[in-house]
Amino acid sequence: MKASKQQRGCKALCCSSNRFSVSSSSEEAESSSSASNKFPSVSTLAHAMVQERLDQMIREKLEARYVERRREQRRRSEGTKFVVMLAMEKCSYDPREDFRESMMEMITVNRLQDAKDLRSLLNYYMSMNSEEYHSLILEIFHEVCTNLFLSWSKCKW
Numbered sequence: 329m330k331a332s333k334q335q336r337g338c339k340a341l342c343c344s345s346n347r348f349s350v351s352s353s354s355e356e357a358e359s360s361s362s363a364s365n366k367f368p369s370v371s372t373l374a375h376a377m378v379q380e381r382l383d384q385m386i387r388e389k390l391e392a393r394y395v396e397r398r399r400e401q402r403r404r405s406e407g408t409k410f411v412v413m414l415a416m417e418k419c420s421y422d423p424r425e426d427f428r429e430s431m432m433e434m435i436t437v438n439r440l441q442d443a444k445d446l447r448s449l450l451n452y453y454m455s456m457n458s459e460e461y462h463s464l465i466l467e468i469f470h471e472v473c474t475n476l477f478l479s480w481s482k483c484k485w
Contacts, residue, residue, distance in 0.1 A: 435476060
């Protein structure tokens with residue numbers, strides 16, 4: 329009879345919360361049943377933590393894409409300047425001074441620094457004025473740009 333109890337003890341069958349396990353002793357069977365009650369919640373918690381981390385990584389990636397798109401849009405819009413110019417007919421006693429004031433105002437107010445933008449401004453002045461003023465416009469434009477950009481470069485250093 330003792331042999332049969334020992335054999336039963338060696339092959340104790342434990343059933344707890346619909347889980348079956350075979351252990352070598354009745355103590356292990358009891359400890360494994362109490363442990364199996366604890367681990368499902370840890371497993372669920374671990375799964376939730378992994379899922380939350382994956383969601384966070386996806387959110388970060390989407391946010392990074394959004395920020396990059398916004399930067400790209402700003403770069404594109406900064407590359408294209410929209411300058412509104414209003415041409416008006418003017419009788420002048422000193423066209424040299426009037427062109428100088430007008431050009432300096434257009435360059436400083438619109439913060440024109442790129443060669444492309446300055447070339448567009450010069451083309452605008454040339455197209456809006458008669459040929460008799462073209463040489464004067466070129467001369468004044470050169471003076472204004474030289475003075476403005478030399479003074480800006482001295483201020484930056």
